[in-house]
Amino acid sequence: MKLINTEEAVGHVLCHDLTQIIKDVKKVTVFKKGHIVKEEDIPVLLSIGKDHLYIWEKQEGMLHENEAAEILYGICKGKYIRPSDVREGKIELIAKEDGLLKIDVEKLHMINSLGEMMIATRHSNFPVKKGDVLAGTRIIPLVIEKKKMDEAVKLAENKALIEIMPFKKKKAGIVTTGNEVFYGRIKDAFGPVIRKKLEEYDVEILGQKILNDDPEAISQAIRNFISEGAELIICTGGMSVDPDDTTPTAIGNVGARIVSYGAPVLPGAMFLLAYCNDEIPILGLPGCVMYAKRTIFDLVLPRIMADDKITQEDLASLGHGGLCLSCNICTFPNCGFGK
Incomplete structure (x- = not known):
């Protein structure tokens, strides 16, 4: 790479894209990397403030920003992801499918700590849709040492930093407990909420069983749904520590x-x-799911629908960011809840 006066650049090859920015109007690439400067280009280059230009001179052991960005994309790219075009040394990763x-x-942090390169992503464990931008990569300088990029590749250990787990079609059974609902003292408010949440995914609801607080009846309802082919059981009601709240006991009695x-x-x-059976998730949902806009259910459901096994450590980690502020206008997932 060599710096020369723009008026002397005719015949030379540009080593990076050049953009023109007009406030509130546009940001466009005027000349792309690799463009051979012509006489008629000089006034345009001067009009965008380019009195000097970097022209490309290949150096042993050095990579151009676009070459390095391609390497970063290769480090990041997992299944169901495609790249954008390379512009000014930046590549975006775009979802090819809906999924988690x-x-x-950990590796993202390690690579970003190397310096002179960056990978910026969305938050992990959140749902994305086909066409969503997932991440952007770029090199900070115009050129970077090849050995530094080799170090980034080594840190990745041949495993993609970014992946999409497609959502699976599932059959679900809903078990609603509580004497007050079973005996008709109050109307069930859980069912409509659960059905609406599941509508966002490819779920076939096998049915909803409304029961009293008899733990054996609750256990049997869970067993029946599993025998009918349910791949997800959602239990509502009876999740507090009151003596009449027996749902946790009933779930345990199933052998789960x-x-x-x-x-x-x-x-x-x-x-x-x-x-x-170590494969069919059973969720015991607390009462807040009935009335709160967003709850723990919204954080775990995408992972359940992608067959992403959740551990106790995963749940413990939700404490950082686990406080929903119950905003008057809910912007979830574009907020700090669950992050």
Whole structure:
């Protein structure tokens, strides 16, 4: 790379894209990397403030920003992801399918700590749709040492930093408990909320069973749904510590492995997660799901729908960012909840 006067640039090759910015109007690429400067280009270059230009001179052991950006894209790219065009050394990663976004946060931090390069992403474990921009990569200088890019590749360990886990079609059964609902003293408010949440995904609802607080009846309803082919069980009601709230006991009696009863999320502290036969998730939803706009349910459901196994450590990590501010106008997921 060599710096020369623009008026002496005719016949030379530009080593990076040149843009023109007009406030509130546009930002366009006037000349692309690799363009051979012509006589008629000089007035245009001067009009965008380019009195000097960097022209390309290939140096051993150095990479141009576009070459390096391609390497960063290769480090990041996982399944169901495509690249944008390279512009000014930047490549964006774009979703090819709806699904759950997974980021290797530890390696992302390690590579960003190398300096002179950057990868900026969305938050991990949140749903994305086909066409969404997931991340952007670029090199900070115009050229970078090849050995530095080799170091980034080594840190990645041949595993993509960014992946999409497509959502799966599932069959679900809803078990609603509580004497007050079973005996008709109050109308069930859980069912409509759960159905609306599941409408965002490809879910076939096998049915909703409304029961009293008999733990054996609750356990049997769960077993029946599983025998009918349910791949997800959602239990509502009976999740507090009152003596009449027997849903956690009933879930345990099915033989399910309890991952956690309780989560550091508000709303949603009394959430229960279990797996039956180590593959069928059973969710015990607290009462807040009935009335709060966003709860623990919104944070775990995308992972459940992508068959992303959730651990106790995963739930514990939700404490940082686990406080929903219950804003008058909800902007979730474009807020800090769950992040």
